[in-house]
Amino acid sequence: MVTASRVQLTVLRGRDDECRAVRSLLDGMTNAGGALLLRGEPGSGRTALLGYAHRHAESGCTVLAGSGLAEEAALPYAGLQRLVDPVLDRATALPGEQRQLLRRALGGESCPADRQLTLSMAVLGLLAAAARDRPLLATMDDIDRGDPQTAQVLAFVARRLRHLPLAVLLTADVTANLDGIPAHRLRALTEHESNAVLTDRLDRLTGREGGDRLPDRPAASALTALAAIGGGNPQALVDLAEVLTAGQWRGEESLPAAPPADGALGRAYRARLDRLPPETRRVLLLAALDEDGEPGTLIRAAAAAGAEVEALAPAEVAGLVRVEQRGVTFPQPLVRTMIAASAPLAERRAAHRLLAEVLVADAQRLRRAMHLAAATAGADPALADELEQAAVGGSDGWAAASAALRWAAELSDDPGLTATRLLTAARYAWAGGQPDEARLLLDRLRTVCVDPVVRGRADLLRGELELRCGTASSASATLLASAAAVDGTDRALALTGLVRAGEAVCFTGDQYRYAEVGRRALALRRPDDPPALEVMGCLIAGVAATLRGDHERAGPALRRAVVLGDRLTGSALTPTALSCAAAAGLLVAVDGAAHRLAERAVELARERGELSMLSRALELRAVAEYWLGRHEAAAETSRDGLRVARATGQVNCAAVHLGMLAVLAAIRADRETSLRRIREIGESPTPGSRPYALAAWALAVLDLVDGRHAEAAERLASLARLGTRRGQVLVQVMATPYLVEAAAHLAHRPAATAALAAFDRWASSTASPLRRALSARCHALLAPRGGAEAERDFQAALRLHPTEAGTFERARTELLFGQELRRSRRPRDARTHLHQAREMFSLLGVECWAEQATTELRAAGESIGPPDLPAARLLTGQQLRIAELVAEGATNREIAARMFLSTRTVDHHLRNVFHRLGIRSRTELARAFTAERHVGLASDR
Incomplete structure (x- = not known):
């Protein structure tokens, strides 16, 4: 028995809800007792929460603490004996029959089934007697691991505490369930919470070890990767933190693939596995190593091991796996990892060999080679070649292909092949959206590579990583130098590097340096260049000319890039080439073509899984949608691009x-x-x-x-x-x-005049009516107030505004023209344009600008109310179709399936429909459409 006192509480990341539940349980003990069951995976923080409860208990509260031990699971009431031993002297307050039965049970004698109720009442009476002087907290950790008789009695007690100053707090695995007791399932930590756990642990390690070995702060990339490896399990994160080197904390060395097998979590899983039959453990290891999860593979591998899949039944009962018709799945990804990590090396290699033996089809070539690699010690040039050939093109996914090339590099006995395979592995990792892995592979390549061409190619990739994920200001220099290193052996790669160098100088705002990019690219171009190279060459030439104001030279080059982009086929059709053509289209103001090319780049990047290029392609598509006046679509595209960019670092x-x-x-x-x-x-x-x-x-x-x-x-x-x-x-x-x-x-306003002159030169070099309309509007705004010049330019802008696109900009022109006419004391003329602006802004759902138009109309002498527009005019075509389907009773998921949209997109459009129509529910929407349909029928008659 211990007496709890108030001490400094340890921070429990991601367990706020559980801590509140524990405090509520303890704070209410003096008036009414209660119980709580905390369920979670090993390492999820159940024991830490018990410690929190012990520390939080009010001063003077009696605490009884016990835990279920697997070693005593066969000893009836062993756990109960350890729990109540400090208060057994209070048994004198019990009725004689209960006292004798309790002492016999705790002394090792069995309790007959017909006396279980009496025994349970004895335990309840004993605890109530112990709580008579001060409230009592009884906790039992891992109640499901100990003897079942203890669990049965404590569950009985926990359900009968309503009028006693007594609380019972139990923990168990996620598979355990005690009826009638409130339970909390401990969820996995989020990435943010995982990062906090890791940072806390590093702070403690730094203080403990004097700060000489470990960095002050971990690298953000290391935290992100460790959070993923830890799978949201606090103990896994702590175990990982304990074994990391300073280089790993800084993101300079490869991280472990799993929490250490000899850590606290590894030991917990080994204990769970040791309780399973040997045959179950063998099949469970095969299932853990077979990440593709095809049922046939596991069935054949189990047979080769002299077992059957049915041997997994005990593991399924223990909650380690789910066995279904479509295959074996792991409820928690970390379970798979820990099963593999806990197995001895010899057993893992034997399991990999068995899996390789049953993978014989051509479609399983890469998986077979990977299993063989995992079972191989030392160099194996033939297997390295097989891995390289099976991984070409990333058809099984870029991450798998990168891992295969890493194995191939390990198995190579030729330093040159090791270097080229590491480079390809890095390139594949980057294509799959793993920049940190790519950087580590490039760092490793530096230590084994002496070939200047290979190093140049590696630096090109390093520069691209810096452009997208690091310090963009240093990326241009890296890319220019590495492009020069490879231009004699690989012009295509050199030109790609120059395109990226150009992006870097534009990103950082150092456009004056683009002239050097243009000169380098001009020296590399050839009259017979294939289309993909010519697209890149034309883009660079066009951007360089645009930035120096030479639109006469820029236009033809950029238009040529757009035309070639539409003609790309076969191996030349890549997200990079399409993105170059789309960028050219934006610069020469062919917005429809730019959008089409960017859309193709997005689709191709998704289809090929090239996440490294997807965010850039989405950026170009968003800009094209902005110029096309599709602001909602542009915002949705940018949100998509933001998600991809964040997911890929x-x-x-x-x-x-x-x-x-x-x-x-x-x-x-x-x-x-x-x-x-x-x-x-x-x-x-x-x-x-x-x-x-x-x-x-x-x-x-x-x-x-x-x-x-x-x-x-x-x-x-x-x-x-x-x-x-x-x-x-x-x-x-x-x-x-x-x-x-x-x-x-x-x-x-000299700055505006100078900027407009630059805009005019660009707009006049394009065939874009929208750009010329904007130019005319700008001149009207800078013209003398109330003069003929301003009116002429406004009228010219309205004539130039396209009707099929740029509706927002046309509405802005109508509003500005109306303001000009009203302030020139021509209210009657102003009202025509202000009405147009108000209606268009209302259709677009831009309330602020619609209100400005309304204010101007009132200032022009018109009493104005809310616009009375039918739904068909207030909504876009897609919004109207979604609204009609909702009115028919379709769910968002059904609408998404019928319109080939994501449910997220349907939700987004439906919110806009509600806003534009001024309604708040699907029921109101159905009524509005029914009423409008009746009005339409009446007018038809």
């Missing part, structure tokens, strides 16, 4: 998508969303970078909405320094209409 791409989302929200006057996205960007982007510029653009639009014209103009003018090609020239060109609109309210 592409922090720079993520920042660009966040910046685009901030701009799109600001344009719709959604201040909260825009500022939230800007905060998510954080402080990492340097001034002059693309994310920084996009954030500034978004803030400027919000300033403009609030009438802070000087602040908006100052922000937008600072995006680039024209004439020096420093800063975000291309972003400023996109934002020029907002800069001019803000400057129109200022007396001094």
